[in-house]
Amino acid sequence: MILELKDVHSYYDKSHILNGVSLSVAQGTSVCLLGRNGVGKSTTMKTIMGMLNPGEHCRTEGSLLFEGKELAGLKSHAVARLGIAYVPQGRHIFPTLTTEENLRVASREGVDGSSKWNLASVYEFFPRLEERKDSKGDKLSGGEKQMLAVARGLMQNPRMMLLDEITEGLAPLIVDQLAVMVQNLIAQGVTILIAEQNVKFAMKVSSDCYILERGVIVHHQATNELSAETRKQYLGL
């Protein structure tokens, strides 16, 4: 397993948000965290990234192993340096920088010194971003912004990517394009943990899924085996 969470608890002040989350992601696979709004998907990702460590009214307990190393207690930049790229919910890109500048500032060698993902390979993977390379971030469409957010993650040459609700607010056609993009990433050997409410999308891009409800994993199954009943019970679909 590249990532293994064991009995993880996270708190914002006195609110107990994650209540014993355990999950694992195998190298080269794509795993999805599914659940309605507010169940703790983003909190799980922020916890992995060390954003709920003590100091800012937050706290995390439990074990989070990444390639056998304990993440608990590490600051975000240290987690990132181990090779985890986090694409936060809401397409965070620099609005006043061009597409290319957004990519350049994110560029970094991988932990193993790899630079497989650079401007040339990212443009090859996202031809649309090359067409838009001189456009400022705030001039891009929603789908382009999301592609840029993911591309910025790739520029870090990560061992693993966390993609938080990349389909949010996008038209179905764009969501389909993002599904193809994620499938291609998996084919390139990228390991992915994805948070989603869109089950159809999750079924296209992940092999394994965990369903969260109020900070608890209530279901774990192969994504394409999710029954209509389970989907209805936990996701309202």
Ligand SMILES: Nc1ncnc2c1ncn2[C@@H]1O[C@H](COP(=O)(O)OP(=O)(O)O)[C@@H](O)[C@H]1O
């Ligand atoms: N900064 C914060 N301070 C206090 N509570 C928060 C904070 N961020 C999120 N929460 C609460 O944590 C719970 C889980 O939120 P979140 O992880 O964002 O859910 P999801 O990503 O599944 O929609 C929600 O009840 C939310 O209100």
Ligand SMILES: [Mg+2]
């Ligand atoms: Mg969220």
